[in-house]
Amino acid sequence: MCGLISIHTENKNLSDHLFILDKMISKIKHRGPDDEGKTHVPNQALFGHRRLAIIDINNGQQPMRSDDKRYTLVFNGEIYNYVELKELLIKEGILFTSSSDTEVLFKLLIKKGSKALDYINGMFSFVFHDSKTNSWLAARDHFGIKPLYYAQCGSDLVFASEIKAILEHPEIRAQRDEHSLQQYITFQFCLDNRTLFKDIKKVKPGHYITGKGSKIDKELSYWESNYEIDTNNNKDWETQLQYLLKNSMDLQMRSDVPIGTYLSGGIDSSLVSFLASKRSRTPLPMFHGKFNEGSEYDESDYAKEIAKFTNGDYFEVSPNAEDFVKLLPNLIYALDEPLAGPGVFPQYVTSKLASQHVKVILGGQGGDEIFGGYTRYLIAYLEQAIKGVVLGNQEEGKHLVTLESIVPNLSVLKEYSPLLRHFWSKGLFQSMDSRYFHLIDRSQGNKSILHDDLYKSFDKEKIFSDFQNIFNKPNTKSYINKMTYFDQNTLLPALLQIEDRVGMSVSIESRVPLLDYRIVDLVRSIPPALKFQGGKTKHLLKKSISNWLPSKIINRKDKMGFPVPLKEWMIKGIVRDFVGDTLLSGKSLNRNIYDKKALENMIDNQGVGARQLWGALCLELWHQLFIDGN
The missing domain is CATH 3.40.50.620 (HUPs)
Known part of the structure; x- marks a missing residue:
């Protein structure tokens, strides 16, 4: 586990960027307290790395370079099947000088290029550079366990394990992305490759990006598990x-x-x-x-x-x-x-x-x-089962959960009556995508909580379209598959x-x-x-x-999901004071995101445990820390 930085350019002297690299590395020092490394590939790239030594503690330092200085690798994560991959490469005549998984990944990339991703089982993000062509490959693991962000900073292309490191580059500044803000208010996260920062993106899980110098060539998926159902009834x-x-x-x-x-x-x-x-x-x-x-x-x-x-x-x-x-x-x-x-x-x-x-x-x-562990999946299927009985609609064919089969399992919903009331308050029996969007949309009641300026600019149709592009992408009619696919991505x-x-x-x-x-x-x-x-x-x-x-x-029916007693803390005392001072400050209100009376009402009556108020609190703290520069 580590932190990485890379700065890429085309025929540009990067000597004056060494101090920038140092500032960027300092922002990810916590990711790797055991070692620090830097590499300068003249007129092409700079690489920085902080290491948390886990495997082969005395070796595997980064950036890793080939003996002829042609190839460079900065890598964050672990390659779990490195032992098996090393054996495979040794059989092909490749020599090793350490027992580290980093060297295995490095040699595999030199040997197979982007095809190396088909062999790897692990959590990872990395940037691999070839100085002969000034080309590079940046990749992220199947699920996005390890982060990798990038941004165009003037004539430089920058990759980093954390956004705060990219913000140390003098050619970019922290700005809020307005469409990403609307996604955050809706889902409490950003979709696709977006972040809350304007012009800063993330490499998507299961994807890799190739390019040359500071130019991006293409972004491709190397893993997209399909939903081709195996109908072999004898399978164990x-x-x-x-x-x-x-x-x-x-x-x-x-x-x-x-x-x-x-x-x-x-x-x-x-x-x-x-x-x-x-x-x-x-x-x-x-x-x-x-x-x-x-x-x-x-x-x-x-x-x-x-x-x-x-x-x-x-x-x-x-x-x-x-x-x-x-x-x-x-x-x-x-x-x-x-x-x-x-x-x-x-x-x-x-x-x-x-x-x-x-x-x-x-x-x-x-x-x-x-x-399929979320209770909302059961709520969604309860409606589907009723819909199948009332309308005779079998959208999933044989995949549909029936009303008869679902009834014995409904006792777990007794703690979810507010969510049930909300879910069935409108749109009953609409399409699957409309219903699941309604179930997970945290922006319900926007008109009552958002500042009028933001509410008027809120593009709900575009947000729903963003959602549909993911929800409806897999080749399946199954509701549970569509829901879990969206959540997995x-x-x-x-x-x-x-x-x-x-x-x-x-x-x-x-x-x-x-x-x-x-x-x-x-x-x-x-x-x-x-x-x-x-x-x-x-x-x-x-x-x-x-x-x-x-x-x-x-057989637990009462899993809590790490609840926090914010409702109790918000009655009076240090937490209530902190939340009120944060959300009702002049700076907060002048951002024109939330309506002042709505915030006061949520503080007085709902407690910060309500998702909307929690989202507002974290969003304001983010503004103070990154946008205001505090």
Whole structure:
């Protein structure tokens, strides 16, 4: 796990850019406290790197260059199957001087170019340069676990692991992108390759970009798992999934430094902790965060159950309101962009605890998006089942979840009555894309909360079109496949951005063993009726691991999703004062994003736990930190 910088140009002396490179590297120092490296390819490129040493600690320094100085690589992440790839390359006569995965990737790229991406299993972003032609290849892993941003800065093209590093270049300044702002207000993340910063983009997951000098040639997808359903009724899906889960963990446990796990007490983190503990010679450190404000904010009983079950070494932290006020601005700065919900705060505190004991942490991120774990999928399918009965409409054909099969599973919705009322308040029985957009749209009630100027310019049709381009892209009629595809390509990268930044801000490497592209390829080929049988969330996963974990964990109906007691903290005290001072300041109101009376009402009556107010708070802090330059 590391941080990278590259500056590309065409026949331009970059000697006077060395101080710029130094400033950029300083902004990502936290990503790699173990080592720093720089390389200057005259009249072509500058490369910078910060290293967090995980594999072959004494070797693998970057930027890595070939003996003849033709090729240069800066790389962030891990190539999990580097051992197998190294054996393959040795058979082809290629020699190695280290045991690092960086050298394996480097030699593979020299040998195969962009085709190397077809061989790699890992989390990664990298820039690979050929000085003979001044051409380069920039790529990002299948899911976007590792970040990679780029921007045209005058006559330079700049790549970096974090946006704050790009902003050190004198030819670009922090400006808000207006359409991205509308996407953020709608989804609380940006779609496609957009960021909240004008003129700064991200390489999309599963894609690579090629170019020459400071010019981009093309952007291509190297992995787009399809939904070609395997109709072989004799297939043992559970056995195949079990094998891949075990093998993914075998690969991701490769490390020359101590490893631990995040342990929330839910299925995904419990599964990861179980599999990791089976591969550890000593009790595995497991880290849990909770709050002392009540049982609804405390899942520690479940976490302790798994720690005991796996003979894990259990660690716990309980952040408070003072921690929230003190840490949130720093956290938004670490993230580069405001993202997701308040659960990012306890995740950061838990990561800080973990960093005192381990250098690599394993988490369960991706389970909901791959295996259909969100309750909203059940809500969406309840409407589809009713629609099928009332209208006789079988949009999915044999894939449709029936009303008879879904009824026994509806008890989990009792805590979601507000969402149900909202979902069914309008648009009943419309098309799948319209209904799912309505279900996830966080801008509902825009007219009452947005400043009049922004509301008038809000292009909802364009936002919906952005959504449709992704939702309707896969070659499937299945609703569950369309919903999970959208979430895997939008929400998941946003959550992984948090995963990366939270870990890197305290200099630990975060790995996500459920996000192995082979697992996703398998799940996408399984008939939807089997993996979401009767509207049962994570049906296939639960069935496959039923003998691995205690039934208390497998059959949980009360998973919390790292709730934060902001509602209680907003009644009075330091958090309420902090939120009010932030959102009702002159600078905040003069941005003309939110209506003042609406903000006052949300502070007084809803509490910051409401997603809209959380989004407003993080957005204002982002403006202060990046746009205002504070």
